[in-house]
Amino acid sequence: MAGSVTGEIFKISTWGESHGAGLGVVVDGCPAGIDLCEEDIQAYLNRRKPGETKYSTPRKEGDLVRIMSGVFEGKTTGTPISLVVENTSQRSKDYSEIANYYRPGHADYTFDSKYGFRDYRGGGRSSGRETIGRVAAGAIASRILKELGVEVLAYAKQIGPFQCSLQSFDRQAVEKSPLKMPDPEVSAKTEDYLAGKMQELDSVGGLVECIVTGMPAGVGEPVFGKLDACLASGIMSIGAVKGVEIGAGFSVVDKTGSENNDDFYMGADGKIKKRTNFAGGILGGISDGDDIVLRAAFKPTPSIFKEQETVNRQGQDIQIQIKGRHDPIIVPRAVVVVEAMTAITLVDRLLVGMTSQIDSLKKIYLG
Amino acid sequence: MAGSVTGEIFKISTWGESHGAGLGVVVDGCPAGIDLCEEDIQAYLNRRKPGETKYSTPRKEGDLVRIMSGVFEGKTTGTPISLVVENTSQRSKDYSEIANYYRPGHADYTFDSKYGFRDYRGGGRSSGRETIGRVAAGAIASRILKELGVEVLAYAKQIGPFQCSLQSFDRQAVEKSPLKMPDPEVSAKTEDYLAGKMQELDSVGGLVECIVTGMPAGVGEPVFGKLDACLASGIMSIGAVKGVEIGAGFSVVDKTGSENNDDFYMGADGKIKKRTNFAGGILGGISDGDDIVLRAAFKPTPSIFKEQETVNRQGQDIQIQIKGRHDPIIVPRAVVVVEAMTAITLVDRLLVGMTSQIDSLKKIYLG
Amino acid sequence: MAGSVTGEIFKISTWGESHGAGLGVVVDGCPAGIDLCEEDIQAYLNRRKPGETKYSTPRKEGDLVRIMSGVFEGKTTGTPISLVVENTSQRSKDYSEIANYYRPGHADYTFDSKYGFRDYRGGGRSSGRETIGRVAAGAIASRILKELGVEVLAYAKQIGPFQCSLQSFDRQAVEKSPLKMPDPEVSAKTEDYLAGKMQELDSVGGLVECIVTGMPAGVGEPVFGKLDACLASGIMSIGAVKGVEIGAGFSVVDKTGSENNDDFYMGADGKIKKRTNFAGGILGGISDGDDIVLRAAFKPTPSIFKEQETVNRQGQDIQIQIKGRHDPIIVPRAVVVVEAMTAITLVDRLLVGMTSQIDSLKKIYLG
């Protein structure tokens, strides 16, 4: 968990600023032998693309990815995979004003505190564009999970006061909503609500839920390397996330043990199952073979067009009105970022988890 | 975030099982020159001691710590500090029954899935006694924070349906409640509630809030090493935690930007301040100089005396009744564990944060 | 020390294959505030460029570097610096033959053993072109060292049987020799020797010595993080290096303590000095303020044009004659790689070393 590097075996290094030359990621530790092409990654990146609906900024970001290394004749070689997306349509003049003051809810002030100065153009490294590297790496992680029969699906469970639930593990139901809410009626109502907030020059928060199916039992390390601790780190590292919960999450606070414990039973398939899944698929930091369920709370976009009070670099109290292009809600575009961070984390833990038993070592090296 | 090692510079390795020879921690990367003695650590360990009230198990755990290395003439030397607590009063026969089945809500099944077998005595490595190493390391981290004027205080904000708030940063108010609830009236009502649940052979969950004062602005790394991501990882790695939130946390979901943004202003002391602290002291993953506020949701103790259904190692559905000594609520003893993990995380980030500017390097090496 | 990531604070991720789309590096953890431009890096890369003399391959490698992130208005921002060099002149057809057999002295067989297959074009990831990422990162490390008054200089101390020594810390004397041997007479003789070996279709090994001046005392960690252990790792990780030594190195084997100990004395400048430097500037794994001296043994280029015996992928014994363009000696182009790995390692240790004393923490955070 250094600045921009994460993972123990599946180690990713992301880089790039909103208005620099480009953004990208280097993925080290990807196993050899996986089919991978640029389209696999582009498909993921397109899911975070803005401009599809009125709730995201209309600019056309030509986020075209290039695989620079680590893939040969359509397969990963085991060496680092470098993915580069060049910035094409960034116009620096839009952002010149923010060079001199600290936007509320943004990282302008804390970057200055830490580094002494900052690349202020479009938020620099703290821009939402930073997630390009994560999503690109997530596309690779997702390909690895597919080989193991594991799938990750996230959706918008709540935006403002409007809630919905995923009725079945159905990616189409999520994708056809512009807000990634799999209930069409709720999605439509939320669109109206958002339209109202946009007219008020305001923004809205939301909740993303992520479900993982097919996860084998026994993955995750006790103590600090717990699967839920790693997921919490990965998800909380997404800008704008203020809370993470697993399974029953914060609702356990006023539950009793008899309500919250998941009883075990023998499944018809001879596998051990749980009658409920308040645990969210993780017990003692280790996967239990059930679906992994997590949720992330996203704060409302801090860039609002309403007048706000703040301080400039000269230390004067001032009033500001932010201009430019800003999504009134982060959640629909963040759904794929949550999937990406989940996939990246699971792959790293699956790789580390291979080493838990001496019999596994023998299986690999002695055949 | 390997199994039992965490931290980049302040690197701790905890070890020990509930019923093994002992438990402890090695702290590598502690700066030299800090006053430290066994009493400093013992005082922390005593705060996680059970047996003070009827809500914790009556056994006397003689958890006496020894400093085995890294301290000379009362000061840390910069070399690894090894802390050992020998197990003295563990009786293995109490736990022999659980060798053969999987307790609901516990890690018995997942440890078997991961490792093929487990040290079943008292939960082995997944016992609450595992936190001894964390708390011992937390005592050292807390000493370092004190040198920098940083203080960490946690308390029980909610147990079952009963809530309270910390009115001022007052450790005494917390400590004098057996439940670590700083409101005496709420604490008393909660005691009655707990007594009822104990009679029902059940257990209860709760919420711990942790406040950090004096934290300098500019600490934490962008992207994966965000201060909140590191805290989320540290806190979620505590057994029984199912959710972590920072500042306004999950309540941001239905807030608007104008409600949730914290406006900046110039303080009378010439420092930049925020009018509110929905951010919880962290913006863009970097501390903003305000109090850091986080909350952790603890599930009810999974060991309940009510009859439960489960599966044994032979794959048969069975009914069990757990015996032995088990706290009906984890929260009061977990308060110091939350403080410890917070302190450990902050120290590591403070140490890493020293390297952010070339001017700091010059200050250290060129004087 | 994962595959292609190294460093604890100054963390670099290199990527790229000989004949892929490009090569490069992401440098995470570089302090903010350092002047840096593409010319700084290009100058280093040019030093590893072939084609300057008859002892290196004549192909023109247009290794032009682009800074993709992490630099704003001419200064490092503290966020990851991504450097990309696109491959322009690679012709895959030259290498198609080696797809099917294992060249002696090369990594073809071991890559196949590890990964199941390999990108065989030009040696793929095990090509000398892999060092582009190292050298680019080394240019940045070198800029940081300059701020602290530390300088790194390497040269060819021996090629085949011809030896020389660096008379003074004079980069010009090194650079004006095509073989990087600072003694013009020895350099000329060695050129003749090399010409002979080239006619014999053979190649030659050599020895690189590297000197570091201005290194402050007190840097390096005891035990595993010893400065010499980190340097040994960094240098041995350069392809073709078969040995590393510090100071008196292997010559200590038949020395006595009274011969090998460096006596201390008080320098006229009030600093503690050593009368000799058999230690090579490192005692107990920590810098002693004296020059750091290390040497690396490079094996002869394994690609020779003489007929050799080997095995093909079908498991048949065959005879081969390697074609294409290959330097008859690695050393002159490796000199800058040794400097780069030394600089990268020193910077990481300097950054980690900032955290050794509580007084340093106070100096940074309390002013």
Next chain:
Amino acid sequence: MAGSVTGEIFKISTWGESHGAGLGVVVDGCPAGIDLCEEDIQAYLNRRKPGETKYSTPRKEGDLVRIMSGVFEGKTTGTPISLVVENTSQRSKDYSEIANYYRPGHADYTFDSKYGFRDYRGGGRSSGRETIGRVAAGAIASRILKELGVEVLAYAKQIGPFQCSLQSFDRQAVEKSPLKMPDPEVSAKTEDYLAGKMQELDSVGGLVECIVTGMPAGVGEPVFGKLDACLASGIMSIGAVKGVEIGAGFSVVDKTGSENNDDFYMGADGKIKKRTNFAGGILGGISDGDDIVLRAAFKPTPSIFKEQETVNRQGQDIQIQIKGRHDPIIVPRAVVVVEAMTAITLVDRLLVGMTSQIDSLKKIYLG
């Protein structure tokens, strides 16, 4: 490679000072299911025990190891294994004089430079006793290697001017020499030589060679995680080592490619072999299935009884004569330390190496 923690998966944290309460190690990431008892570790520790011959210090170090965690019913559980050796016979008064001056060839001065002060008793953390933690962890690593058919054997190849070679992989031949020289005649001559140097109040350096048999091909990572780079780091981190070489090592400097390349051929057993082993079992940083061969140069014990010049903490030039008990040669006791660091490194790389191919992941998780 932090101070006292090393390894990516097989992660060890050593601790302890010469005259503190004890020394030890925590081994995290050891696979579950390996038979292990205290005798396995004690046997290794006994090999580094002094006092067996006149060439080592006569003090009786009762280095009795206790397994404090991570082993249950005779098998490793996969959780951290904590090993503790209490210091019993240390007498602090012997060393009080060195508190005030800097012994030539020792780390006294550099520890003071780094930390501001030091635990001067017996050299503190820079004492040879620091290797207790390494050797204890090496005993565990060695058990893991045994499960995979890998064996590590080191011996004294040279002491002063006297050299010998290992004729066969015969541990007995090494162990029966008090100097760990497997040629009885050379061993006897060297004993005489050492006796002379002791009379001259001097000490002697030497060379340790280490051979690994049974290593599978395909282990080690390209670029920074090369197997030889990791070994170089591990071996150079042993106090008193000034050089490390693999296979032909420094002798490659004046070799030609045709002399140094190892031709491949098909073995009668259907495995690919090399006709020679100048590579020392590693090509491109990855094991080639042949014996791994490395050598380490140990400097003469810096503690000599001859009069030496140095500086005291007050900055005065002084003359000193070191007293106490000091081995005139480090090598015989270092042999097991070299084996330990080699085994620790190999195990970590074997564990990381499990993750190289997607087919291995499938083998573990899909059966």
